[in-house]
């Protein structure tokens with residue numbers, strides 16, 4: 001019998017536990033899209049005949065940068081270079097883990113010169129270990145650090161031999177994943193890390209074997225749907241609590257909210273015309 005003040009015991013009902021997500025302060029490297037345009041096509045999103053507003057791209061980029069700053073993160077800025085319209089996608093130019101830098105080697109000749117501008121930025125900003133890769137390597141476009149493994153994409157850009165190179169240079173275990181859909185030509189448009197050992201991904205972007213490997217490694221992963229992927233919703237950035245993602249990715253936003261994260265939506269429509277989203281514009285400096 002219940003006495004006064006006793007809580008009734010309800011049998012058979014369990015409330016699913018939503019963990020409290022704690023953000024950690026990050027340091028990012030970004031490049032303003034002052035020279036942004038689409039004048040060549042190296043992925044299916046790019047159509048050089050479509051008009052581009054550099055001004056709108058810059059406004060959206062500024063909003064993204066200010067969002068990070070409002071959340072307490074530090075943003076470093078590298079000077080954009082005329083004639084390198086894709087330099088805004090700073091994530092493609094370096095993989096930094098524990099202060100060691102593995103630079104980039106672009107597949108497309110139009111982007112090749114970006115790699116050295118970033119190499120020089122690293123050297124001018126106190127990084128002593130800066131290794132430039134031998135093999136085609138589009139850095140955080142195809143490499144994602146989970147805190148334990150370096151997930152590594154291949155199929156369209158980064159050479160699979162760059163995966164073992166990354167393991168040797170960075171000294172972290174690398175897991176190779178095969179991308180199969182040309183719209184999702186980089187790993188960072190198909191998968192992102194929410195928190196240590198927790199990822200979100202779009203299964204159809206991966207080969208059957210890679211999909212199975214992801215399922216084994218991350219049985220609790222958030223599974224994105226086709227709409228989330230098609231607005232580049234997987235090109236998201238998490239600080240462990242806040243998840244910055246494109247405003248159209250509402251299903252993904254609701255899903256991460258159910259796991260205790262806080263979706264923060266940004267409009268990146270102009271940069272998407274080049275095949276990029278929030279994450280492409282954001283290299284994480286893990287010092």
Ligand code: ARG
Nearest residue numbers: 043089141186274275276280
């Ligand atoms: N236009 C660029 C390219 O095709 C977009 C790169 C986007 N970056 C990314 N990390 N997915 O190379």
